[in-house]
Amino acid sequence: MTQTPYYFYDLDLLNETLSCLESNIKGTNFKVHYAVKANNNRDILETISKKGLGADCVSGGEIRWSLESGFSPSEIVFAGVGKTDEEILYALENEVGMIHCESLQEILVINELAERLNTYATIALRLNPNVNPLTHEKISTGLKENKFGLTSLEFEELIQLYPSLNNVRIVGLHFHIGSQIHDMSVYVELCDRINELVPLFEEHIGEFTYLNVGGGLGIDYFEPDENPIPEFKEYFEVFKEALTIDPSIPVHFELGRSIVGQCGSLHTKVLYVKRSEEKNFAVLDAGMTELLRPALYNAYHKIERLDNVTSGEELHYDIVGPICESSDCFGRDILLPELKRGDIITIRSCGAYAESMSLNYNGRDKVPSYVHSSSELVMREKC
Known part of the structure; x- marks a missing residue:
């Protein structure tokens, strides 16, 4: 048996998701950049680059990984609120397609x-549209109190300074309001705000040729088998209908979680079962070092016993890890078939923000990853 814990990736589902994505932007002027921060696994990156997507990077390291994985420099966008001089120089030297400035x-x-x-840098301005994404406060990025984007005061000052800046070319706008968003009305509100800001850009900055609306489309963490592919059709339809900008202008997207979230899982072993007067604990060999999201913002992930056999007695367990932190808990009062030492547990929907956020805390080594691909692609009806 393979040593646990480890990440497991279903490349068939990833390719199916990418094909569904592709079918929903076919015939449009939409361009999708994969948000590398979601998962930087080399097999994942190479699979996505072969589909012709661009890359959305927030560090020099992510730019390097993208280039090494086959992404074209011209299809790389470089975002991030705190770029170092060295990272900016690296982006300029490698002629990345766009730098988003904050x-x-x-x-x-x-x-x-x-x-x-x-040389000169081609840049887009990230503006904060003050749109509430109706998601968790720690993954909200488009409100005035968030650190992201130029402030209105800075934009007014930029208008005065821009004629003296001879080595930057400002061509458009960038937005990103948050992550794990399901309410499409949020994106309608974003489009309304964009429709207001584009004429302002054209009046004070110049010709508008680039728009990036960010990403943030959520996935179903509760029923991953019922909804393995997110609602791409509904998502893209919002922008087709609500944006009133010149249709010849490309609209760029930065999708990460929605592309890779469901293709990955974390496999881990039960080390010990503890029983108390109040509850049962299942102590796993994976912890917050392998999946930080639950400890970071109480995120939910579906937890199953690998054989998924439901015969016999079922009990409620707190599913916890070995890390010396009380926050090292994957779920409380989870109903599972009675567990014993050595049982293999699968934590679902770990394709995004699991391996890429993994830690060496408590002196733990990074765990391996394995991929599966049958090269047989079956498209679902909704795509």
């Missing part, structure tokens, strides 16, 4: 660094 000072730094390289 502060006035960042734009001034990029102009200075581009001048040093005797």
Whole structure:
């Protein structure tokens, strides 16, 4: 038996998801960039790059991984609220397609660094639209109190300074309001705000040729088997109908979780079963070091015994890890077939923000990953 814990990736489901995505943007002027922060596993990156998607990167390291995995430099966008000088130089030297800028000072730094390289940087301004994504507060990014995007004060100052910036070319706008979003009305509100801001850009900055609306489309963590592929059709339909900008302007998206979230799972073993007067504990060999989301913001993941046999007695368990933190808990009062030492547990929907957020805390080694692919692709009806 394979040593646990480990990540397991179903490349058939990933390819099916990518094909569904592709079918829903066919015939449009939409371009999707995969958000590398969701999962930087090399097999995952190479599978996605072969489908022709771009890459959305938030660090120099992610740019390097993307280039090494076959993504075209021109299809890479570089975002992030705190880019270092070294990362900006790396992006300029590798001629990435677009840099998304989040502060006035960042734009001034990029102009200075581009001048040093005797080149110019093509940039888009990330504006904060003050749209509530109706998601968890720790993955909300589009409200005024969030750290992301130029402030209105900075935008007004930029209008005055832009004519003197000879080594940056500002061509459009970038938005990203949050993650794990299911309410499509949020995206309608974002489109309404974009429709208001584009004329302002054209009036004060110049020709508008680039729009990036971010990502954030959620997945079904509760019933991953019933909904293994997110509602791409409904999602893209919002932007087709609600945006009023010139239809010849490409609309860029940054999807991460919705592409890879359901194709991955975390397999882990029961080390010990503890019983108390109040509850049962199942102590696993995986912990928050392998899946941080539950400890970070009480995220839910479906937990199953690998054989998924439901005959016999079922009991409620707190499913916990070995880390010396009380927050190292994957779920409380989870109903499962009676567990014993050595049982294999599967934690579902771990394709996004599990391996990429893994830690060496408590001196733990990073765990391996395995992929499965039968190369047989079966499309679901809704795609």
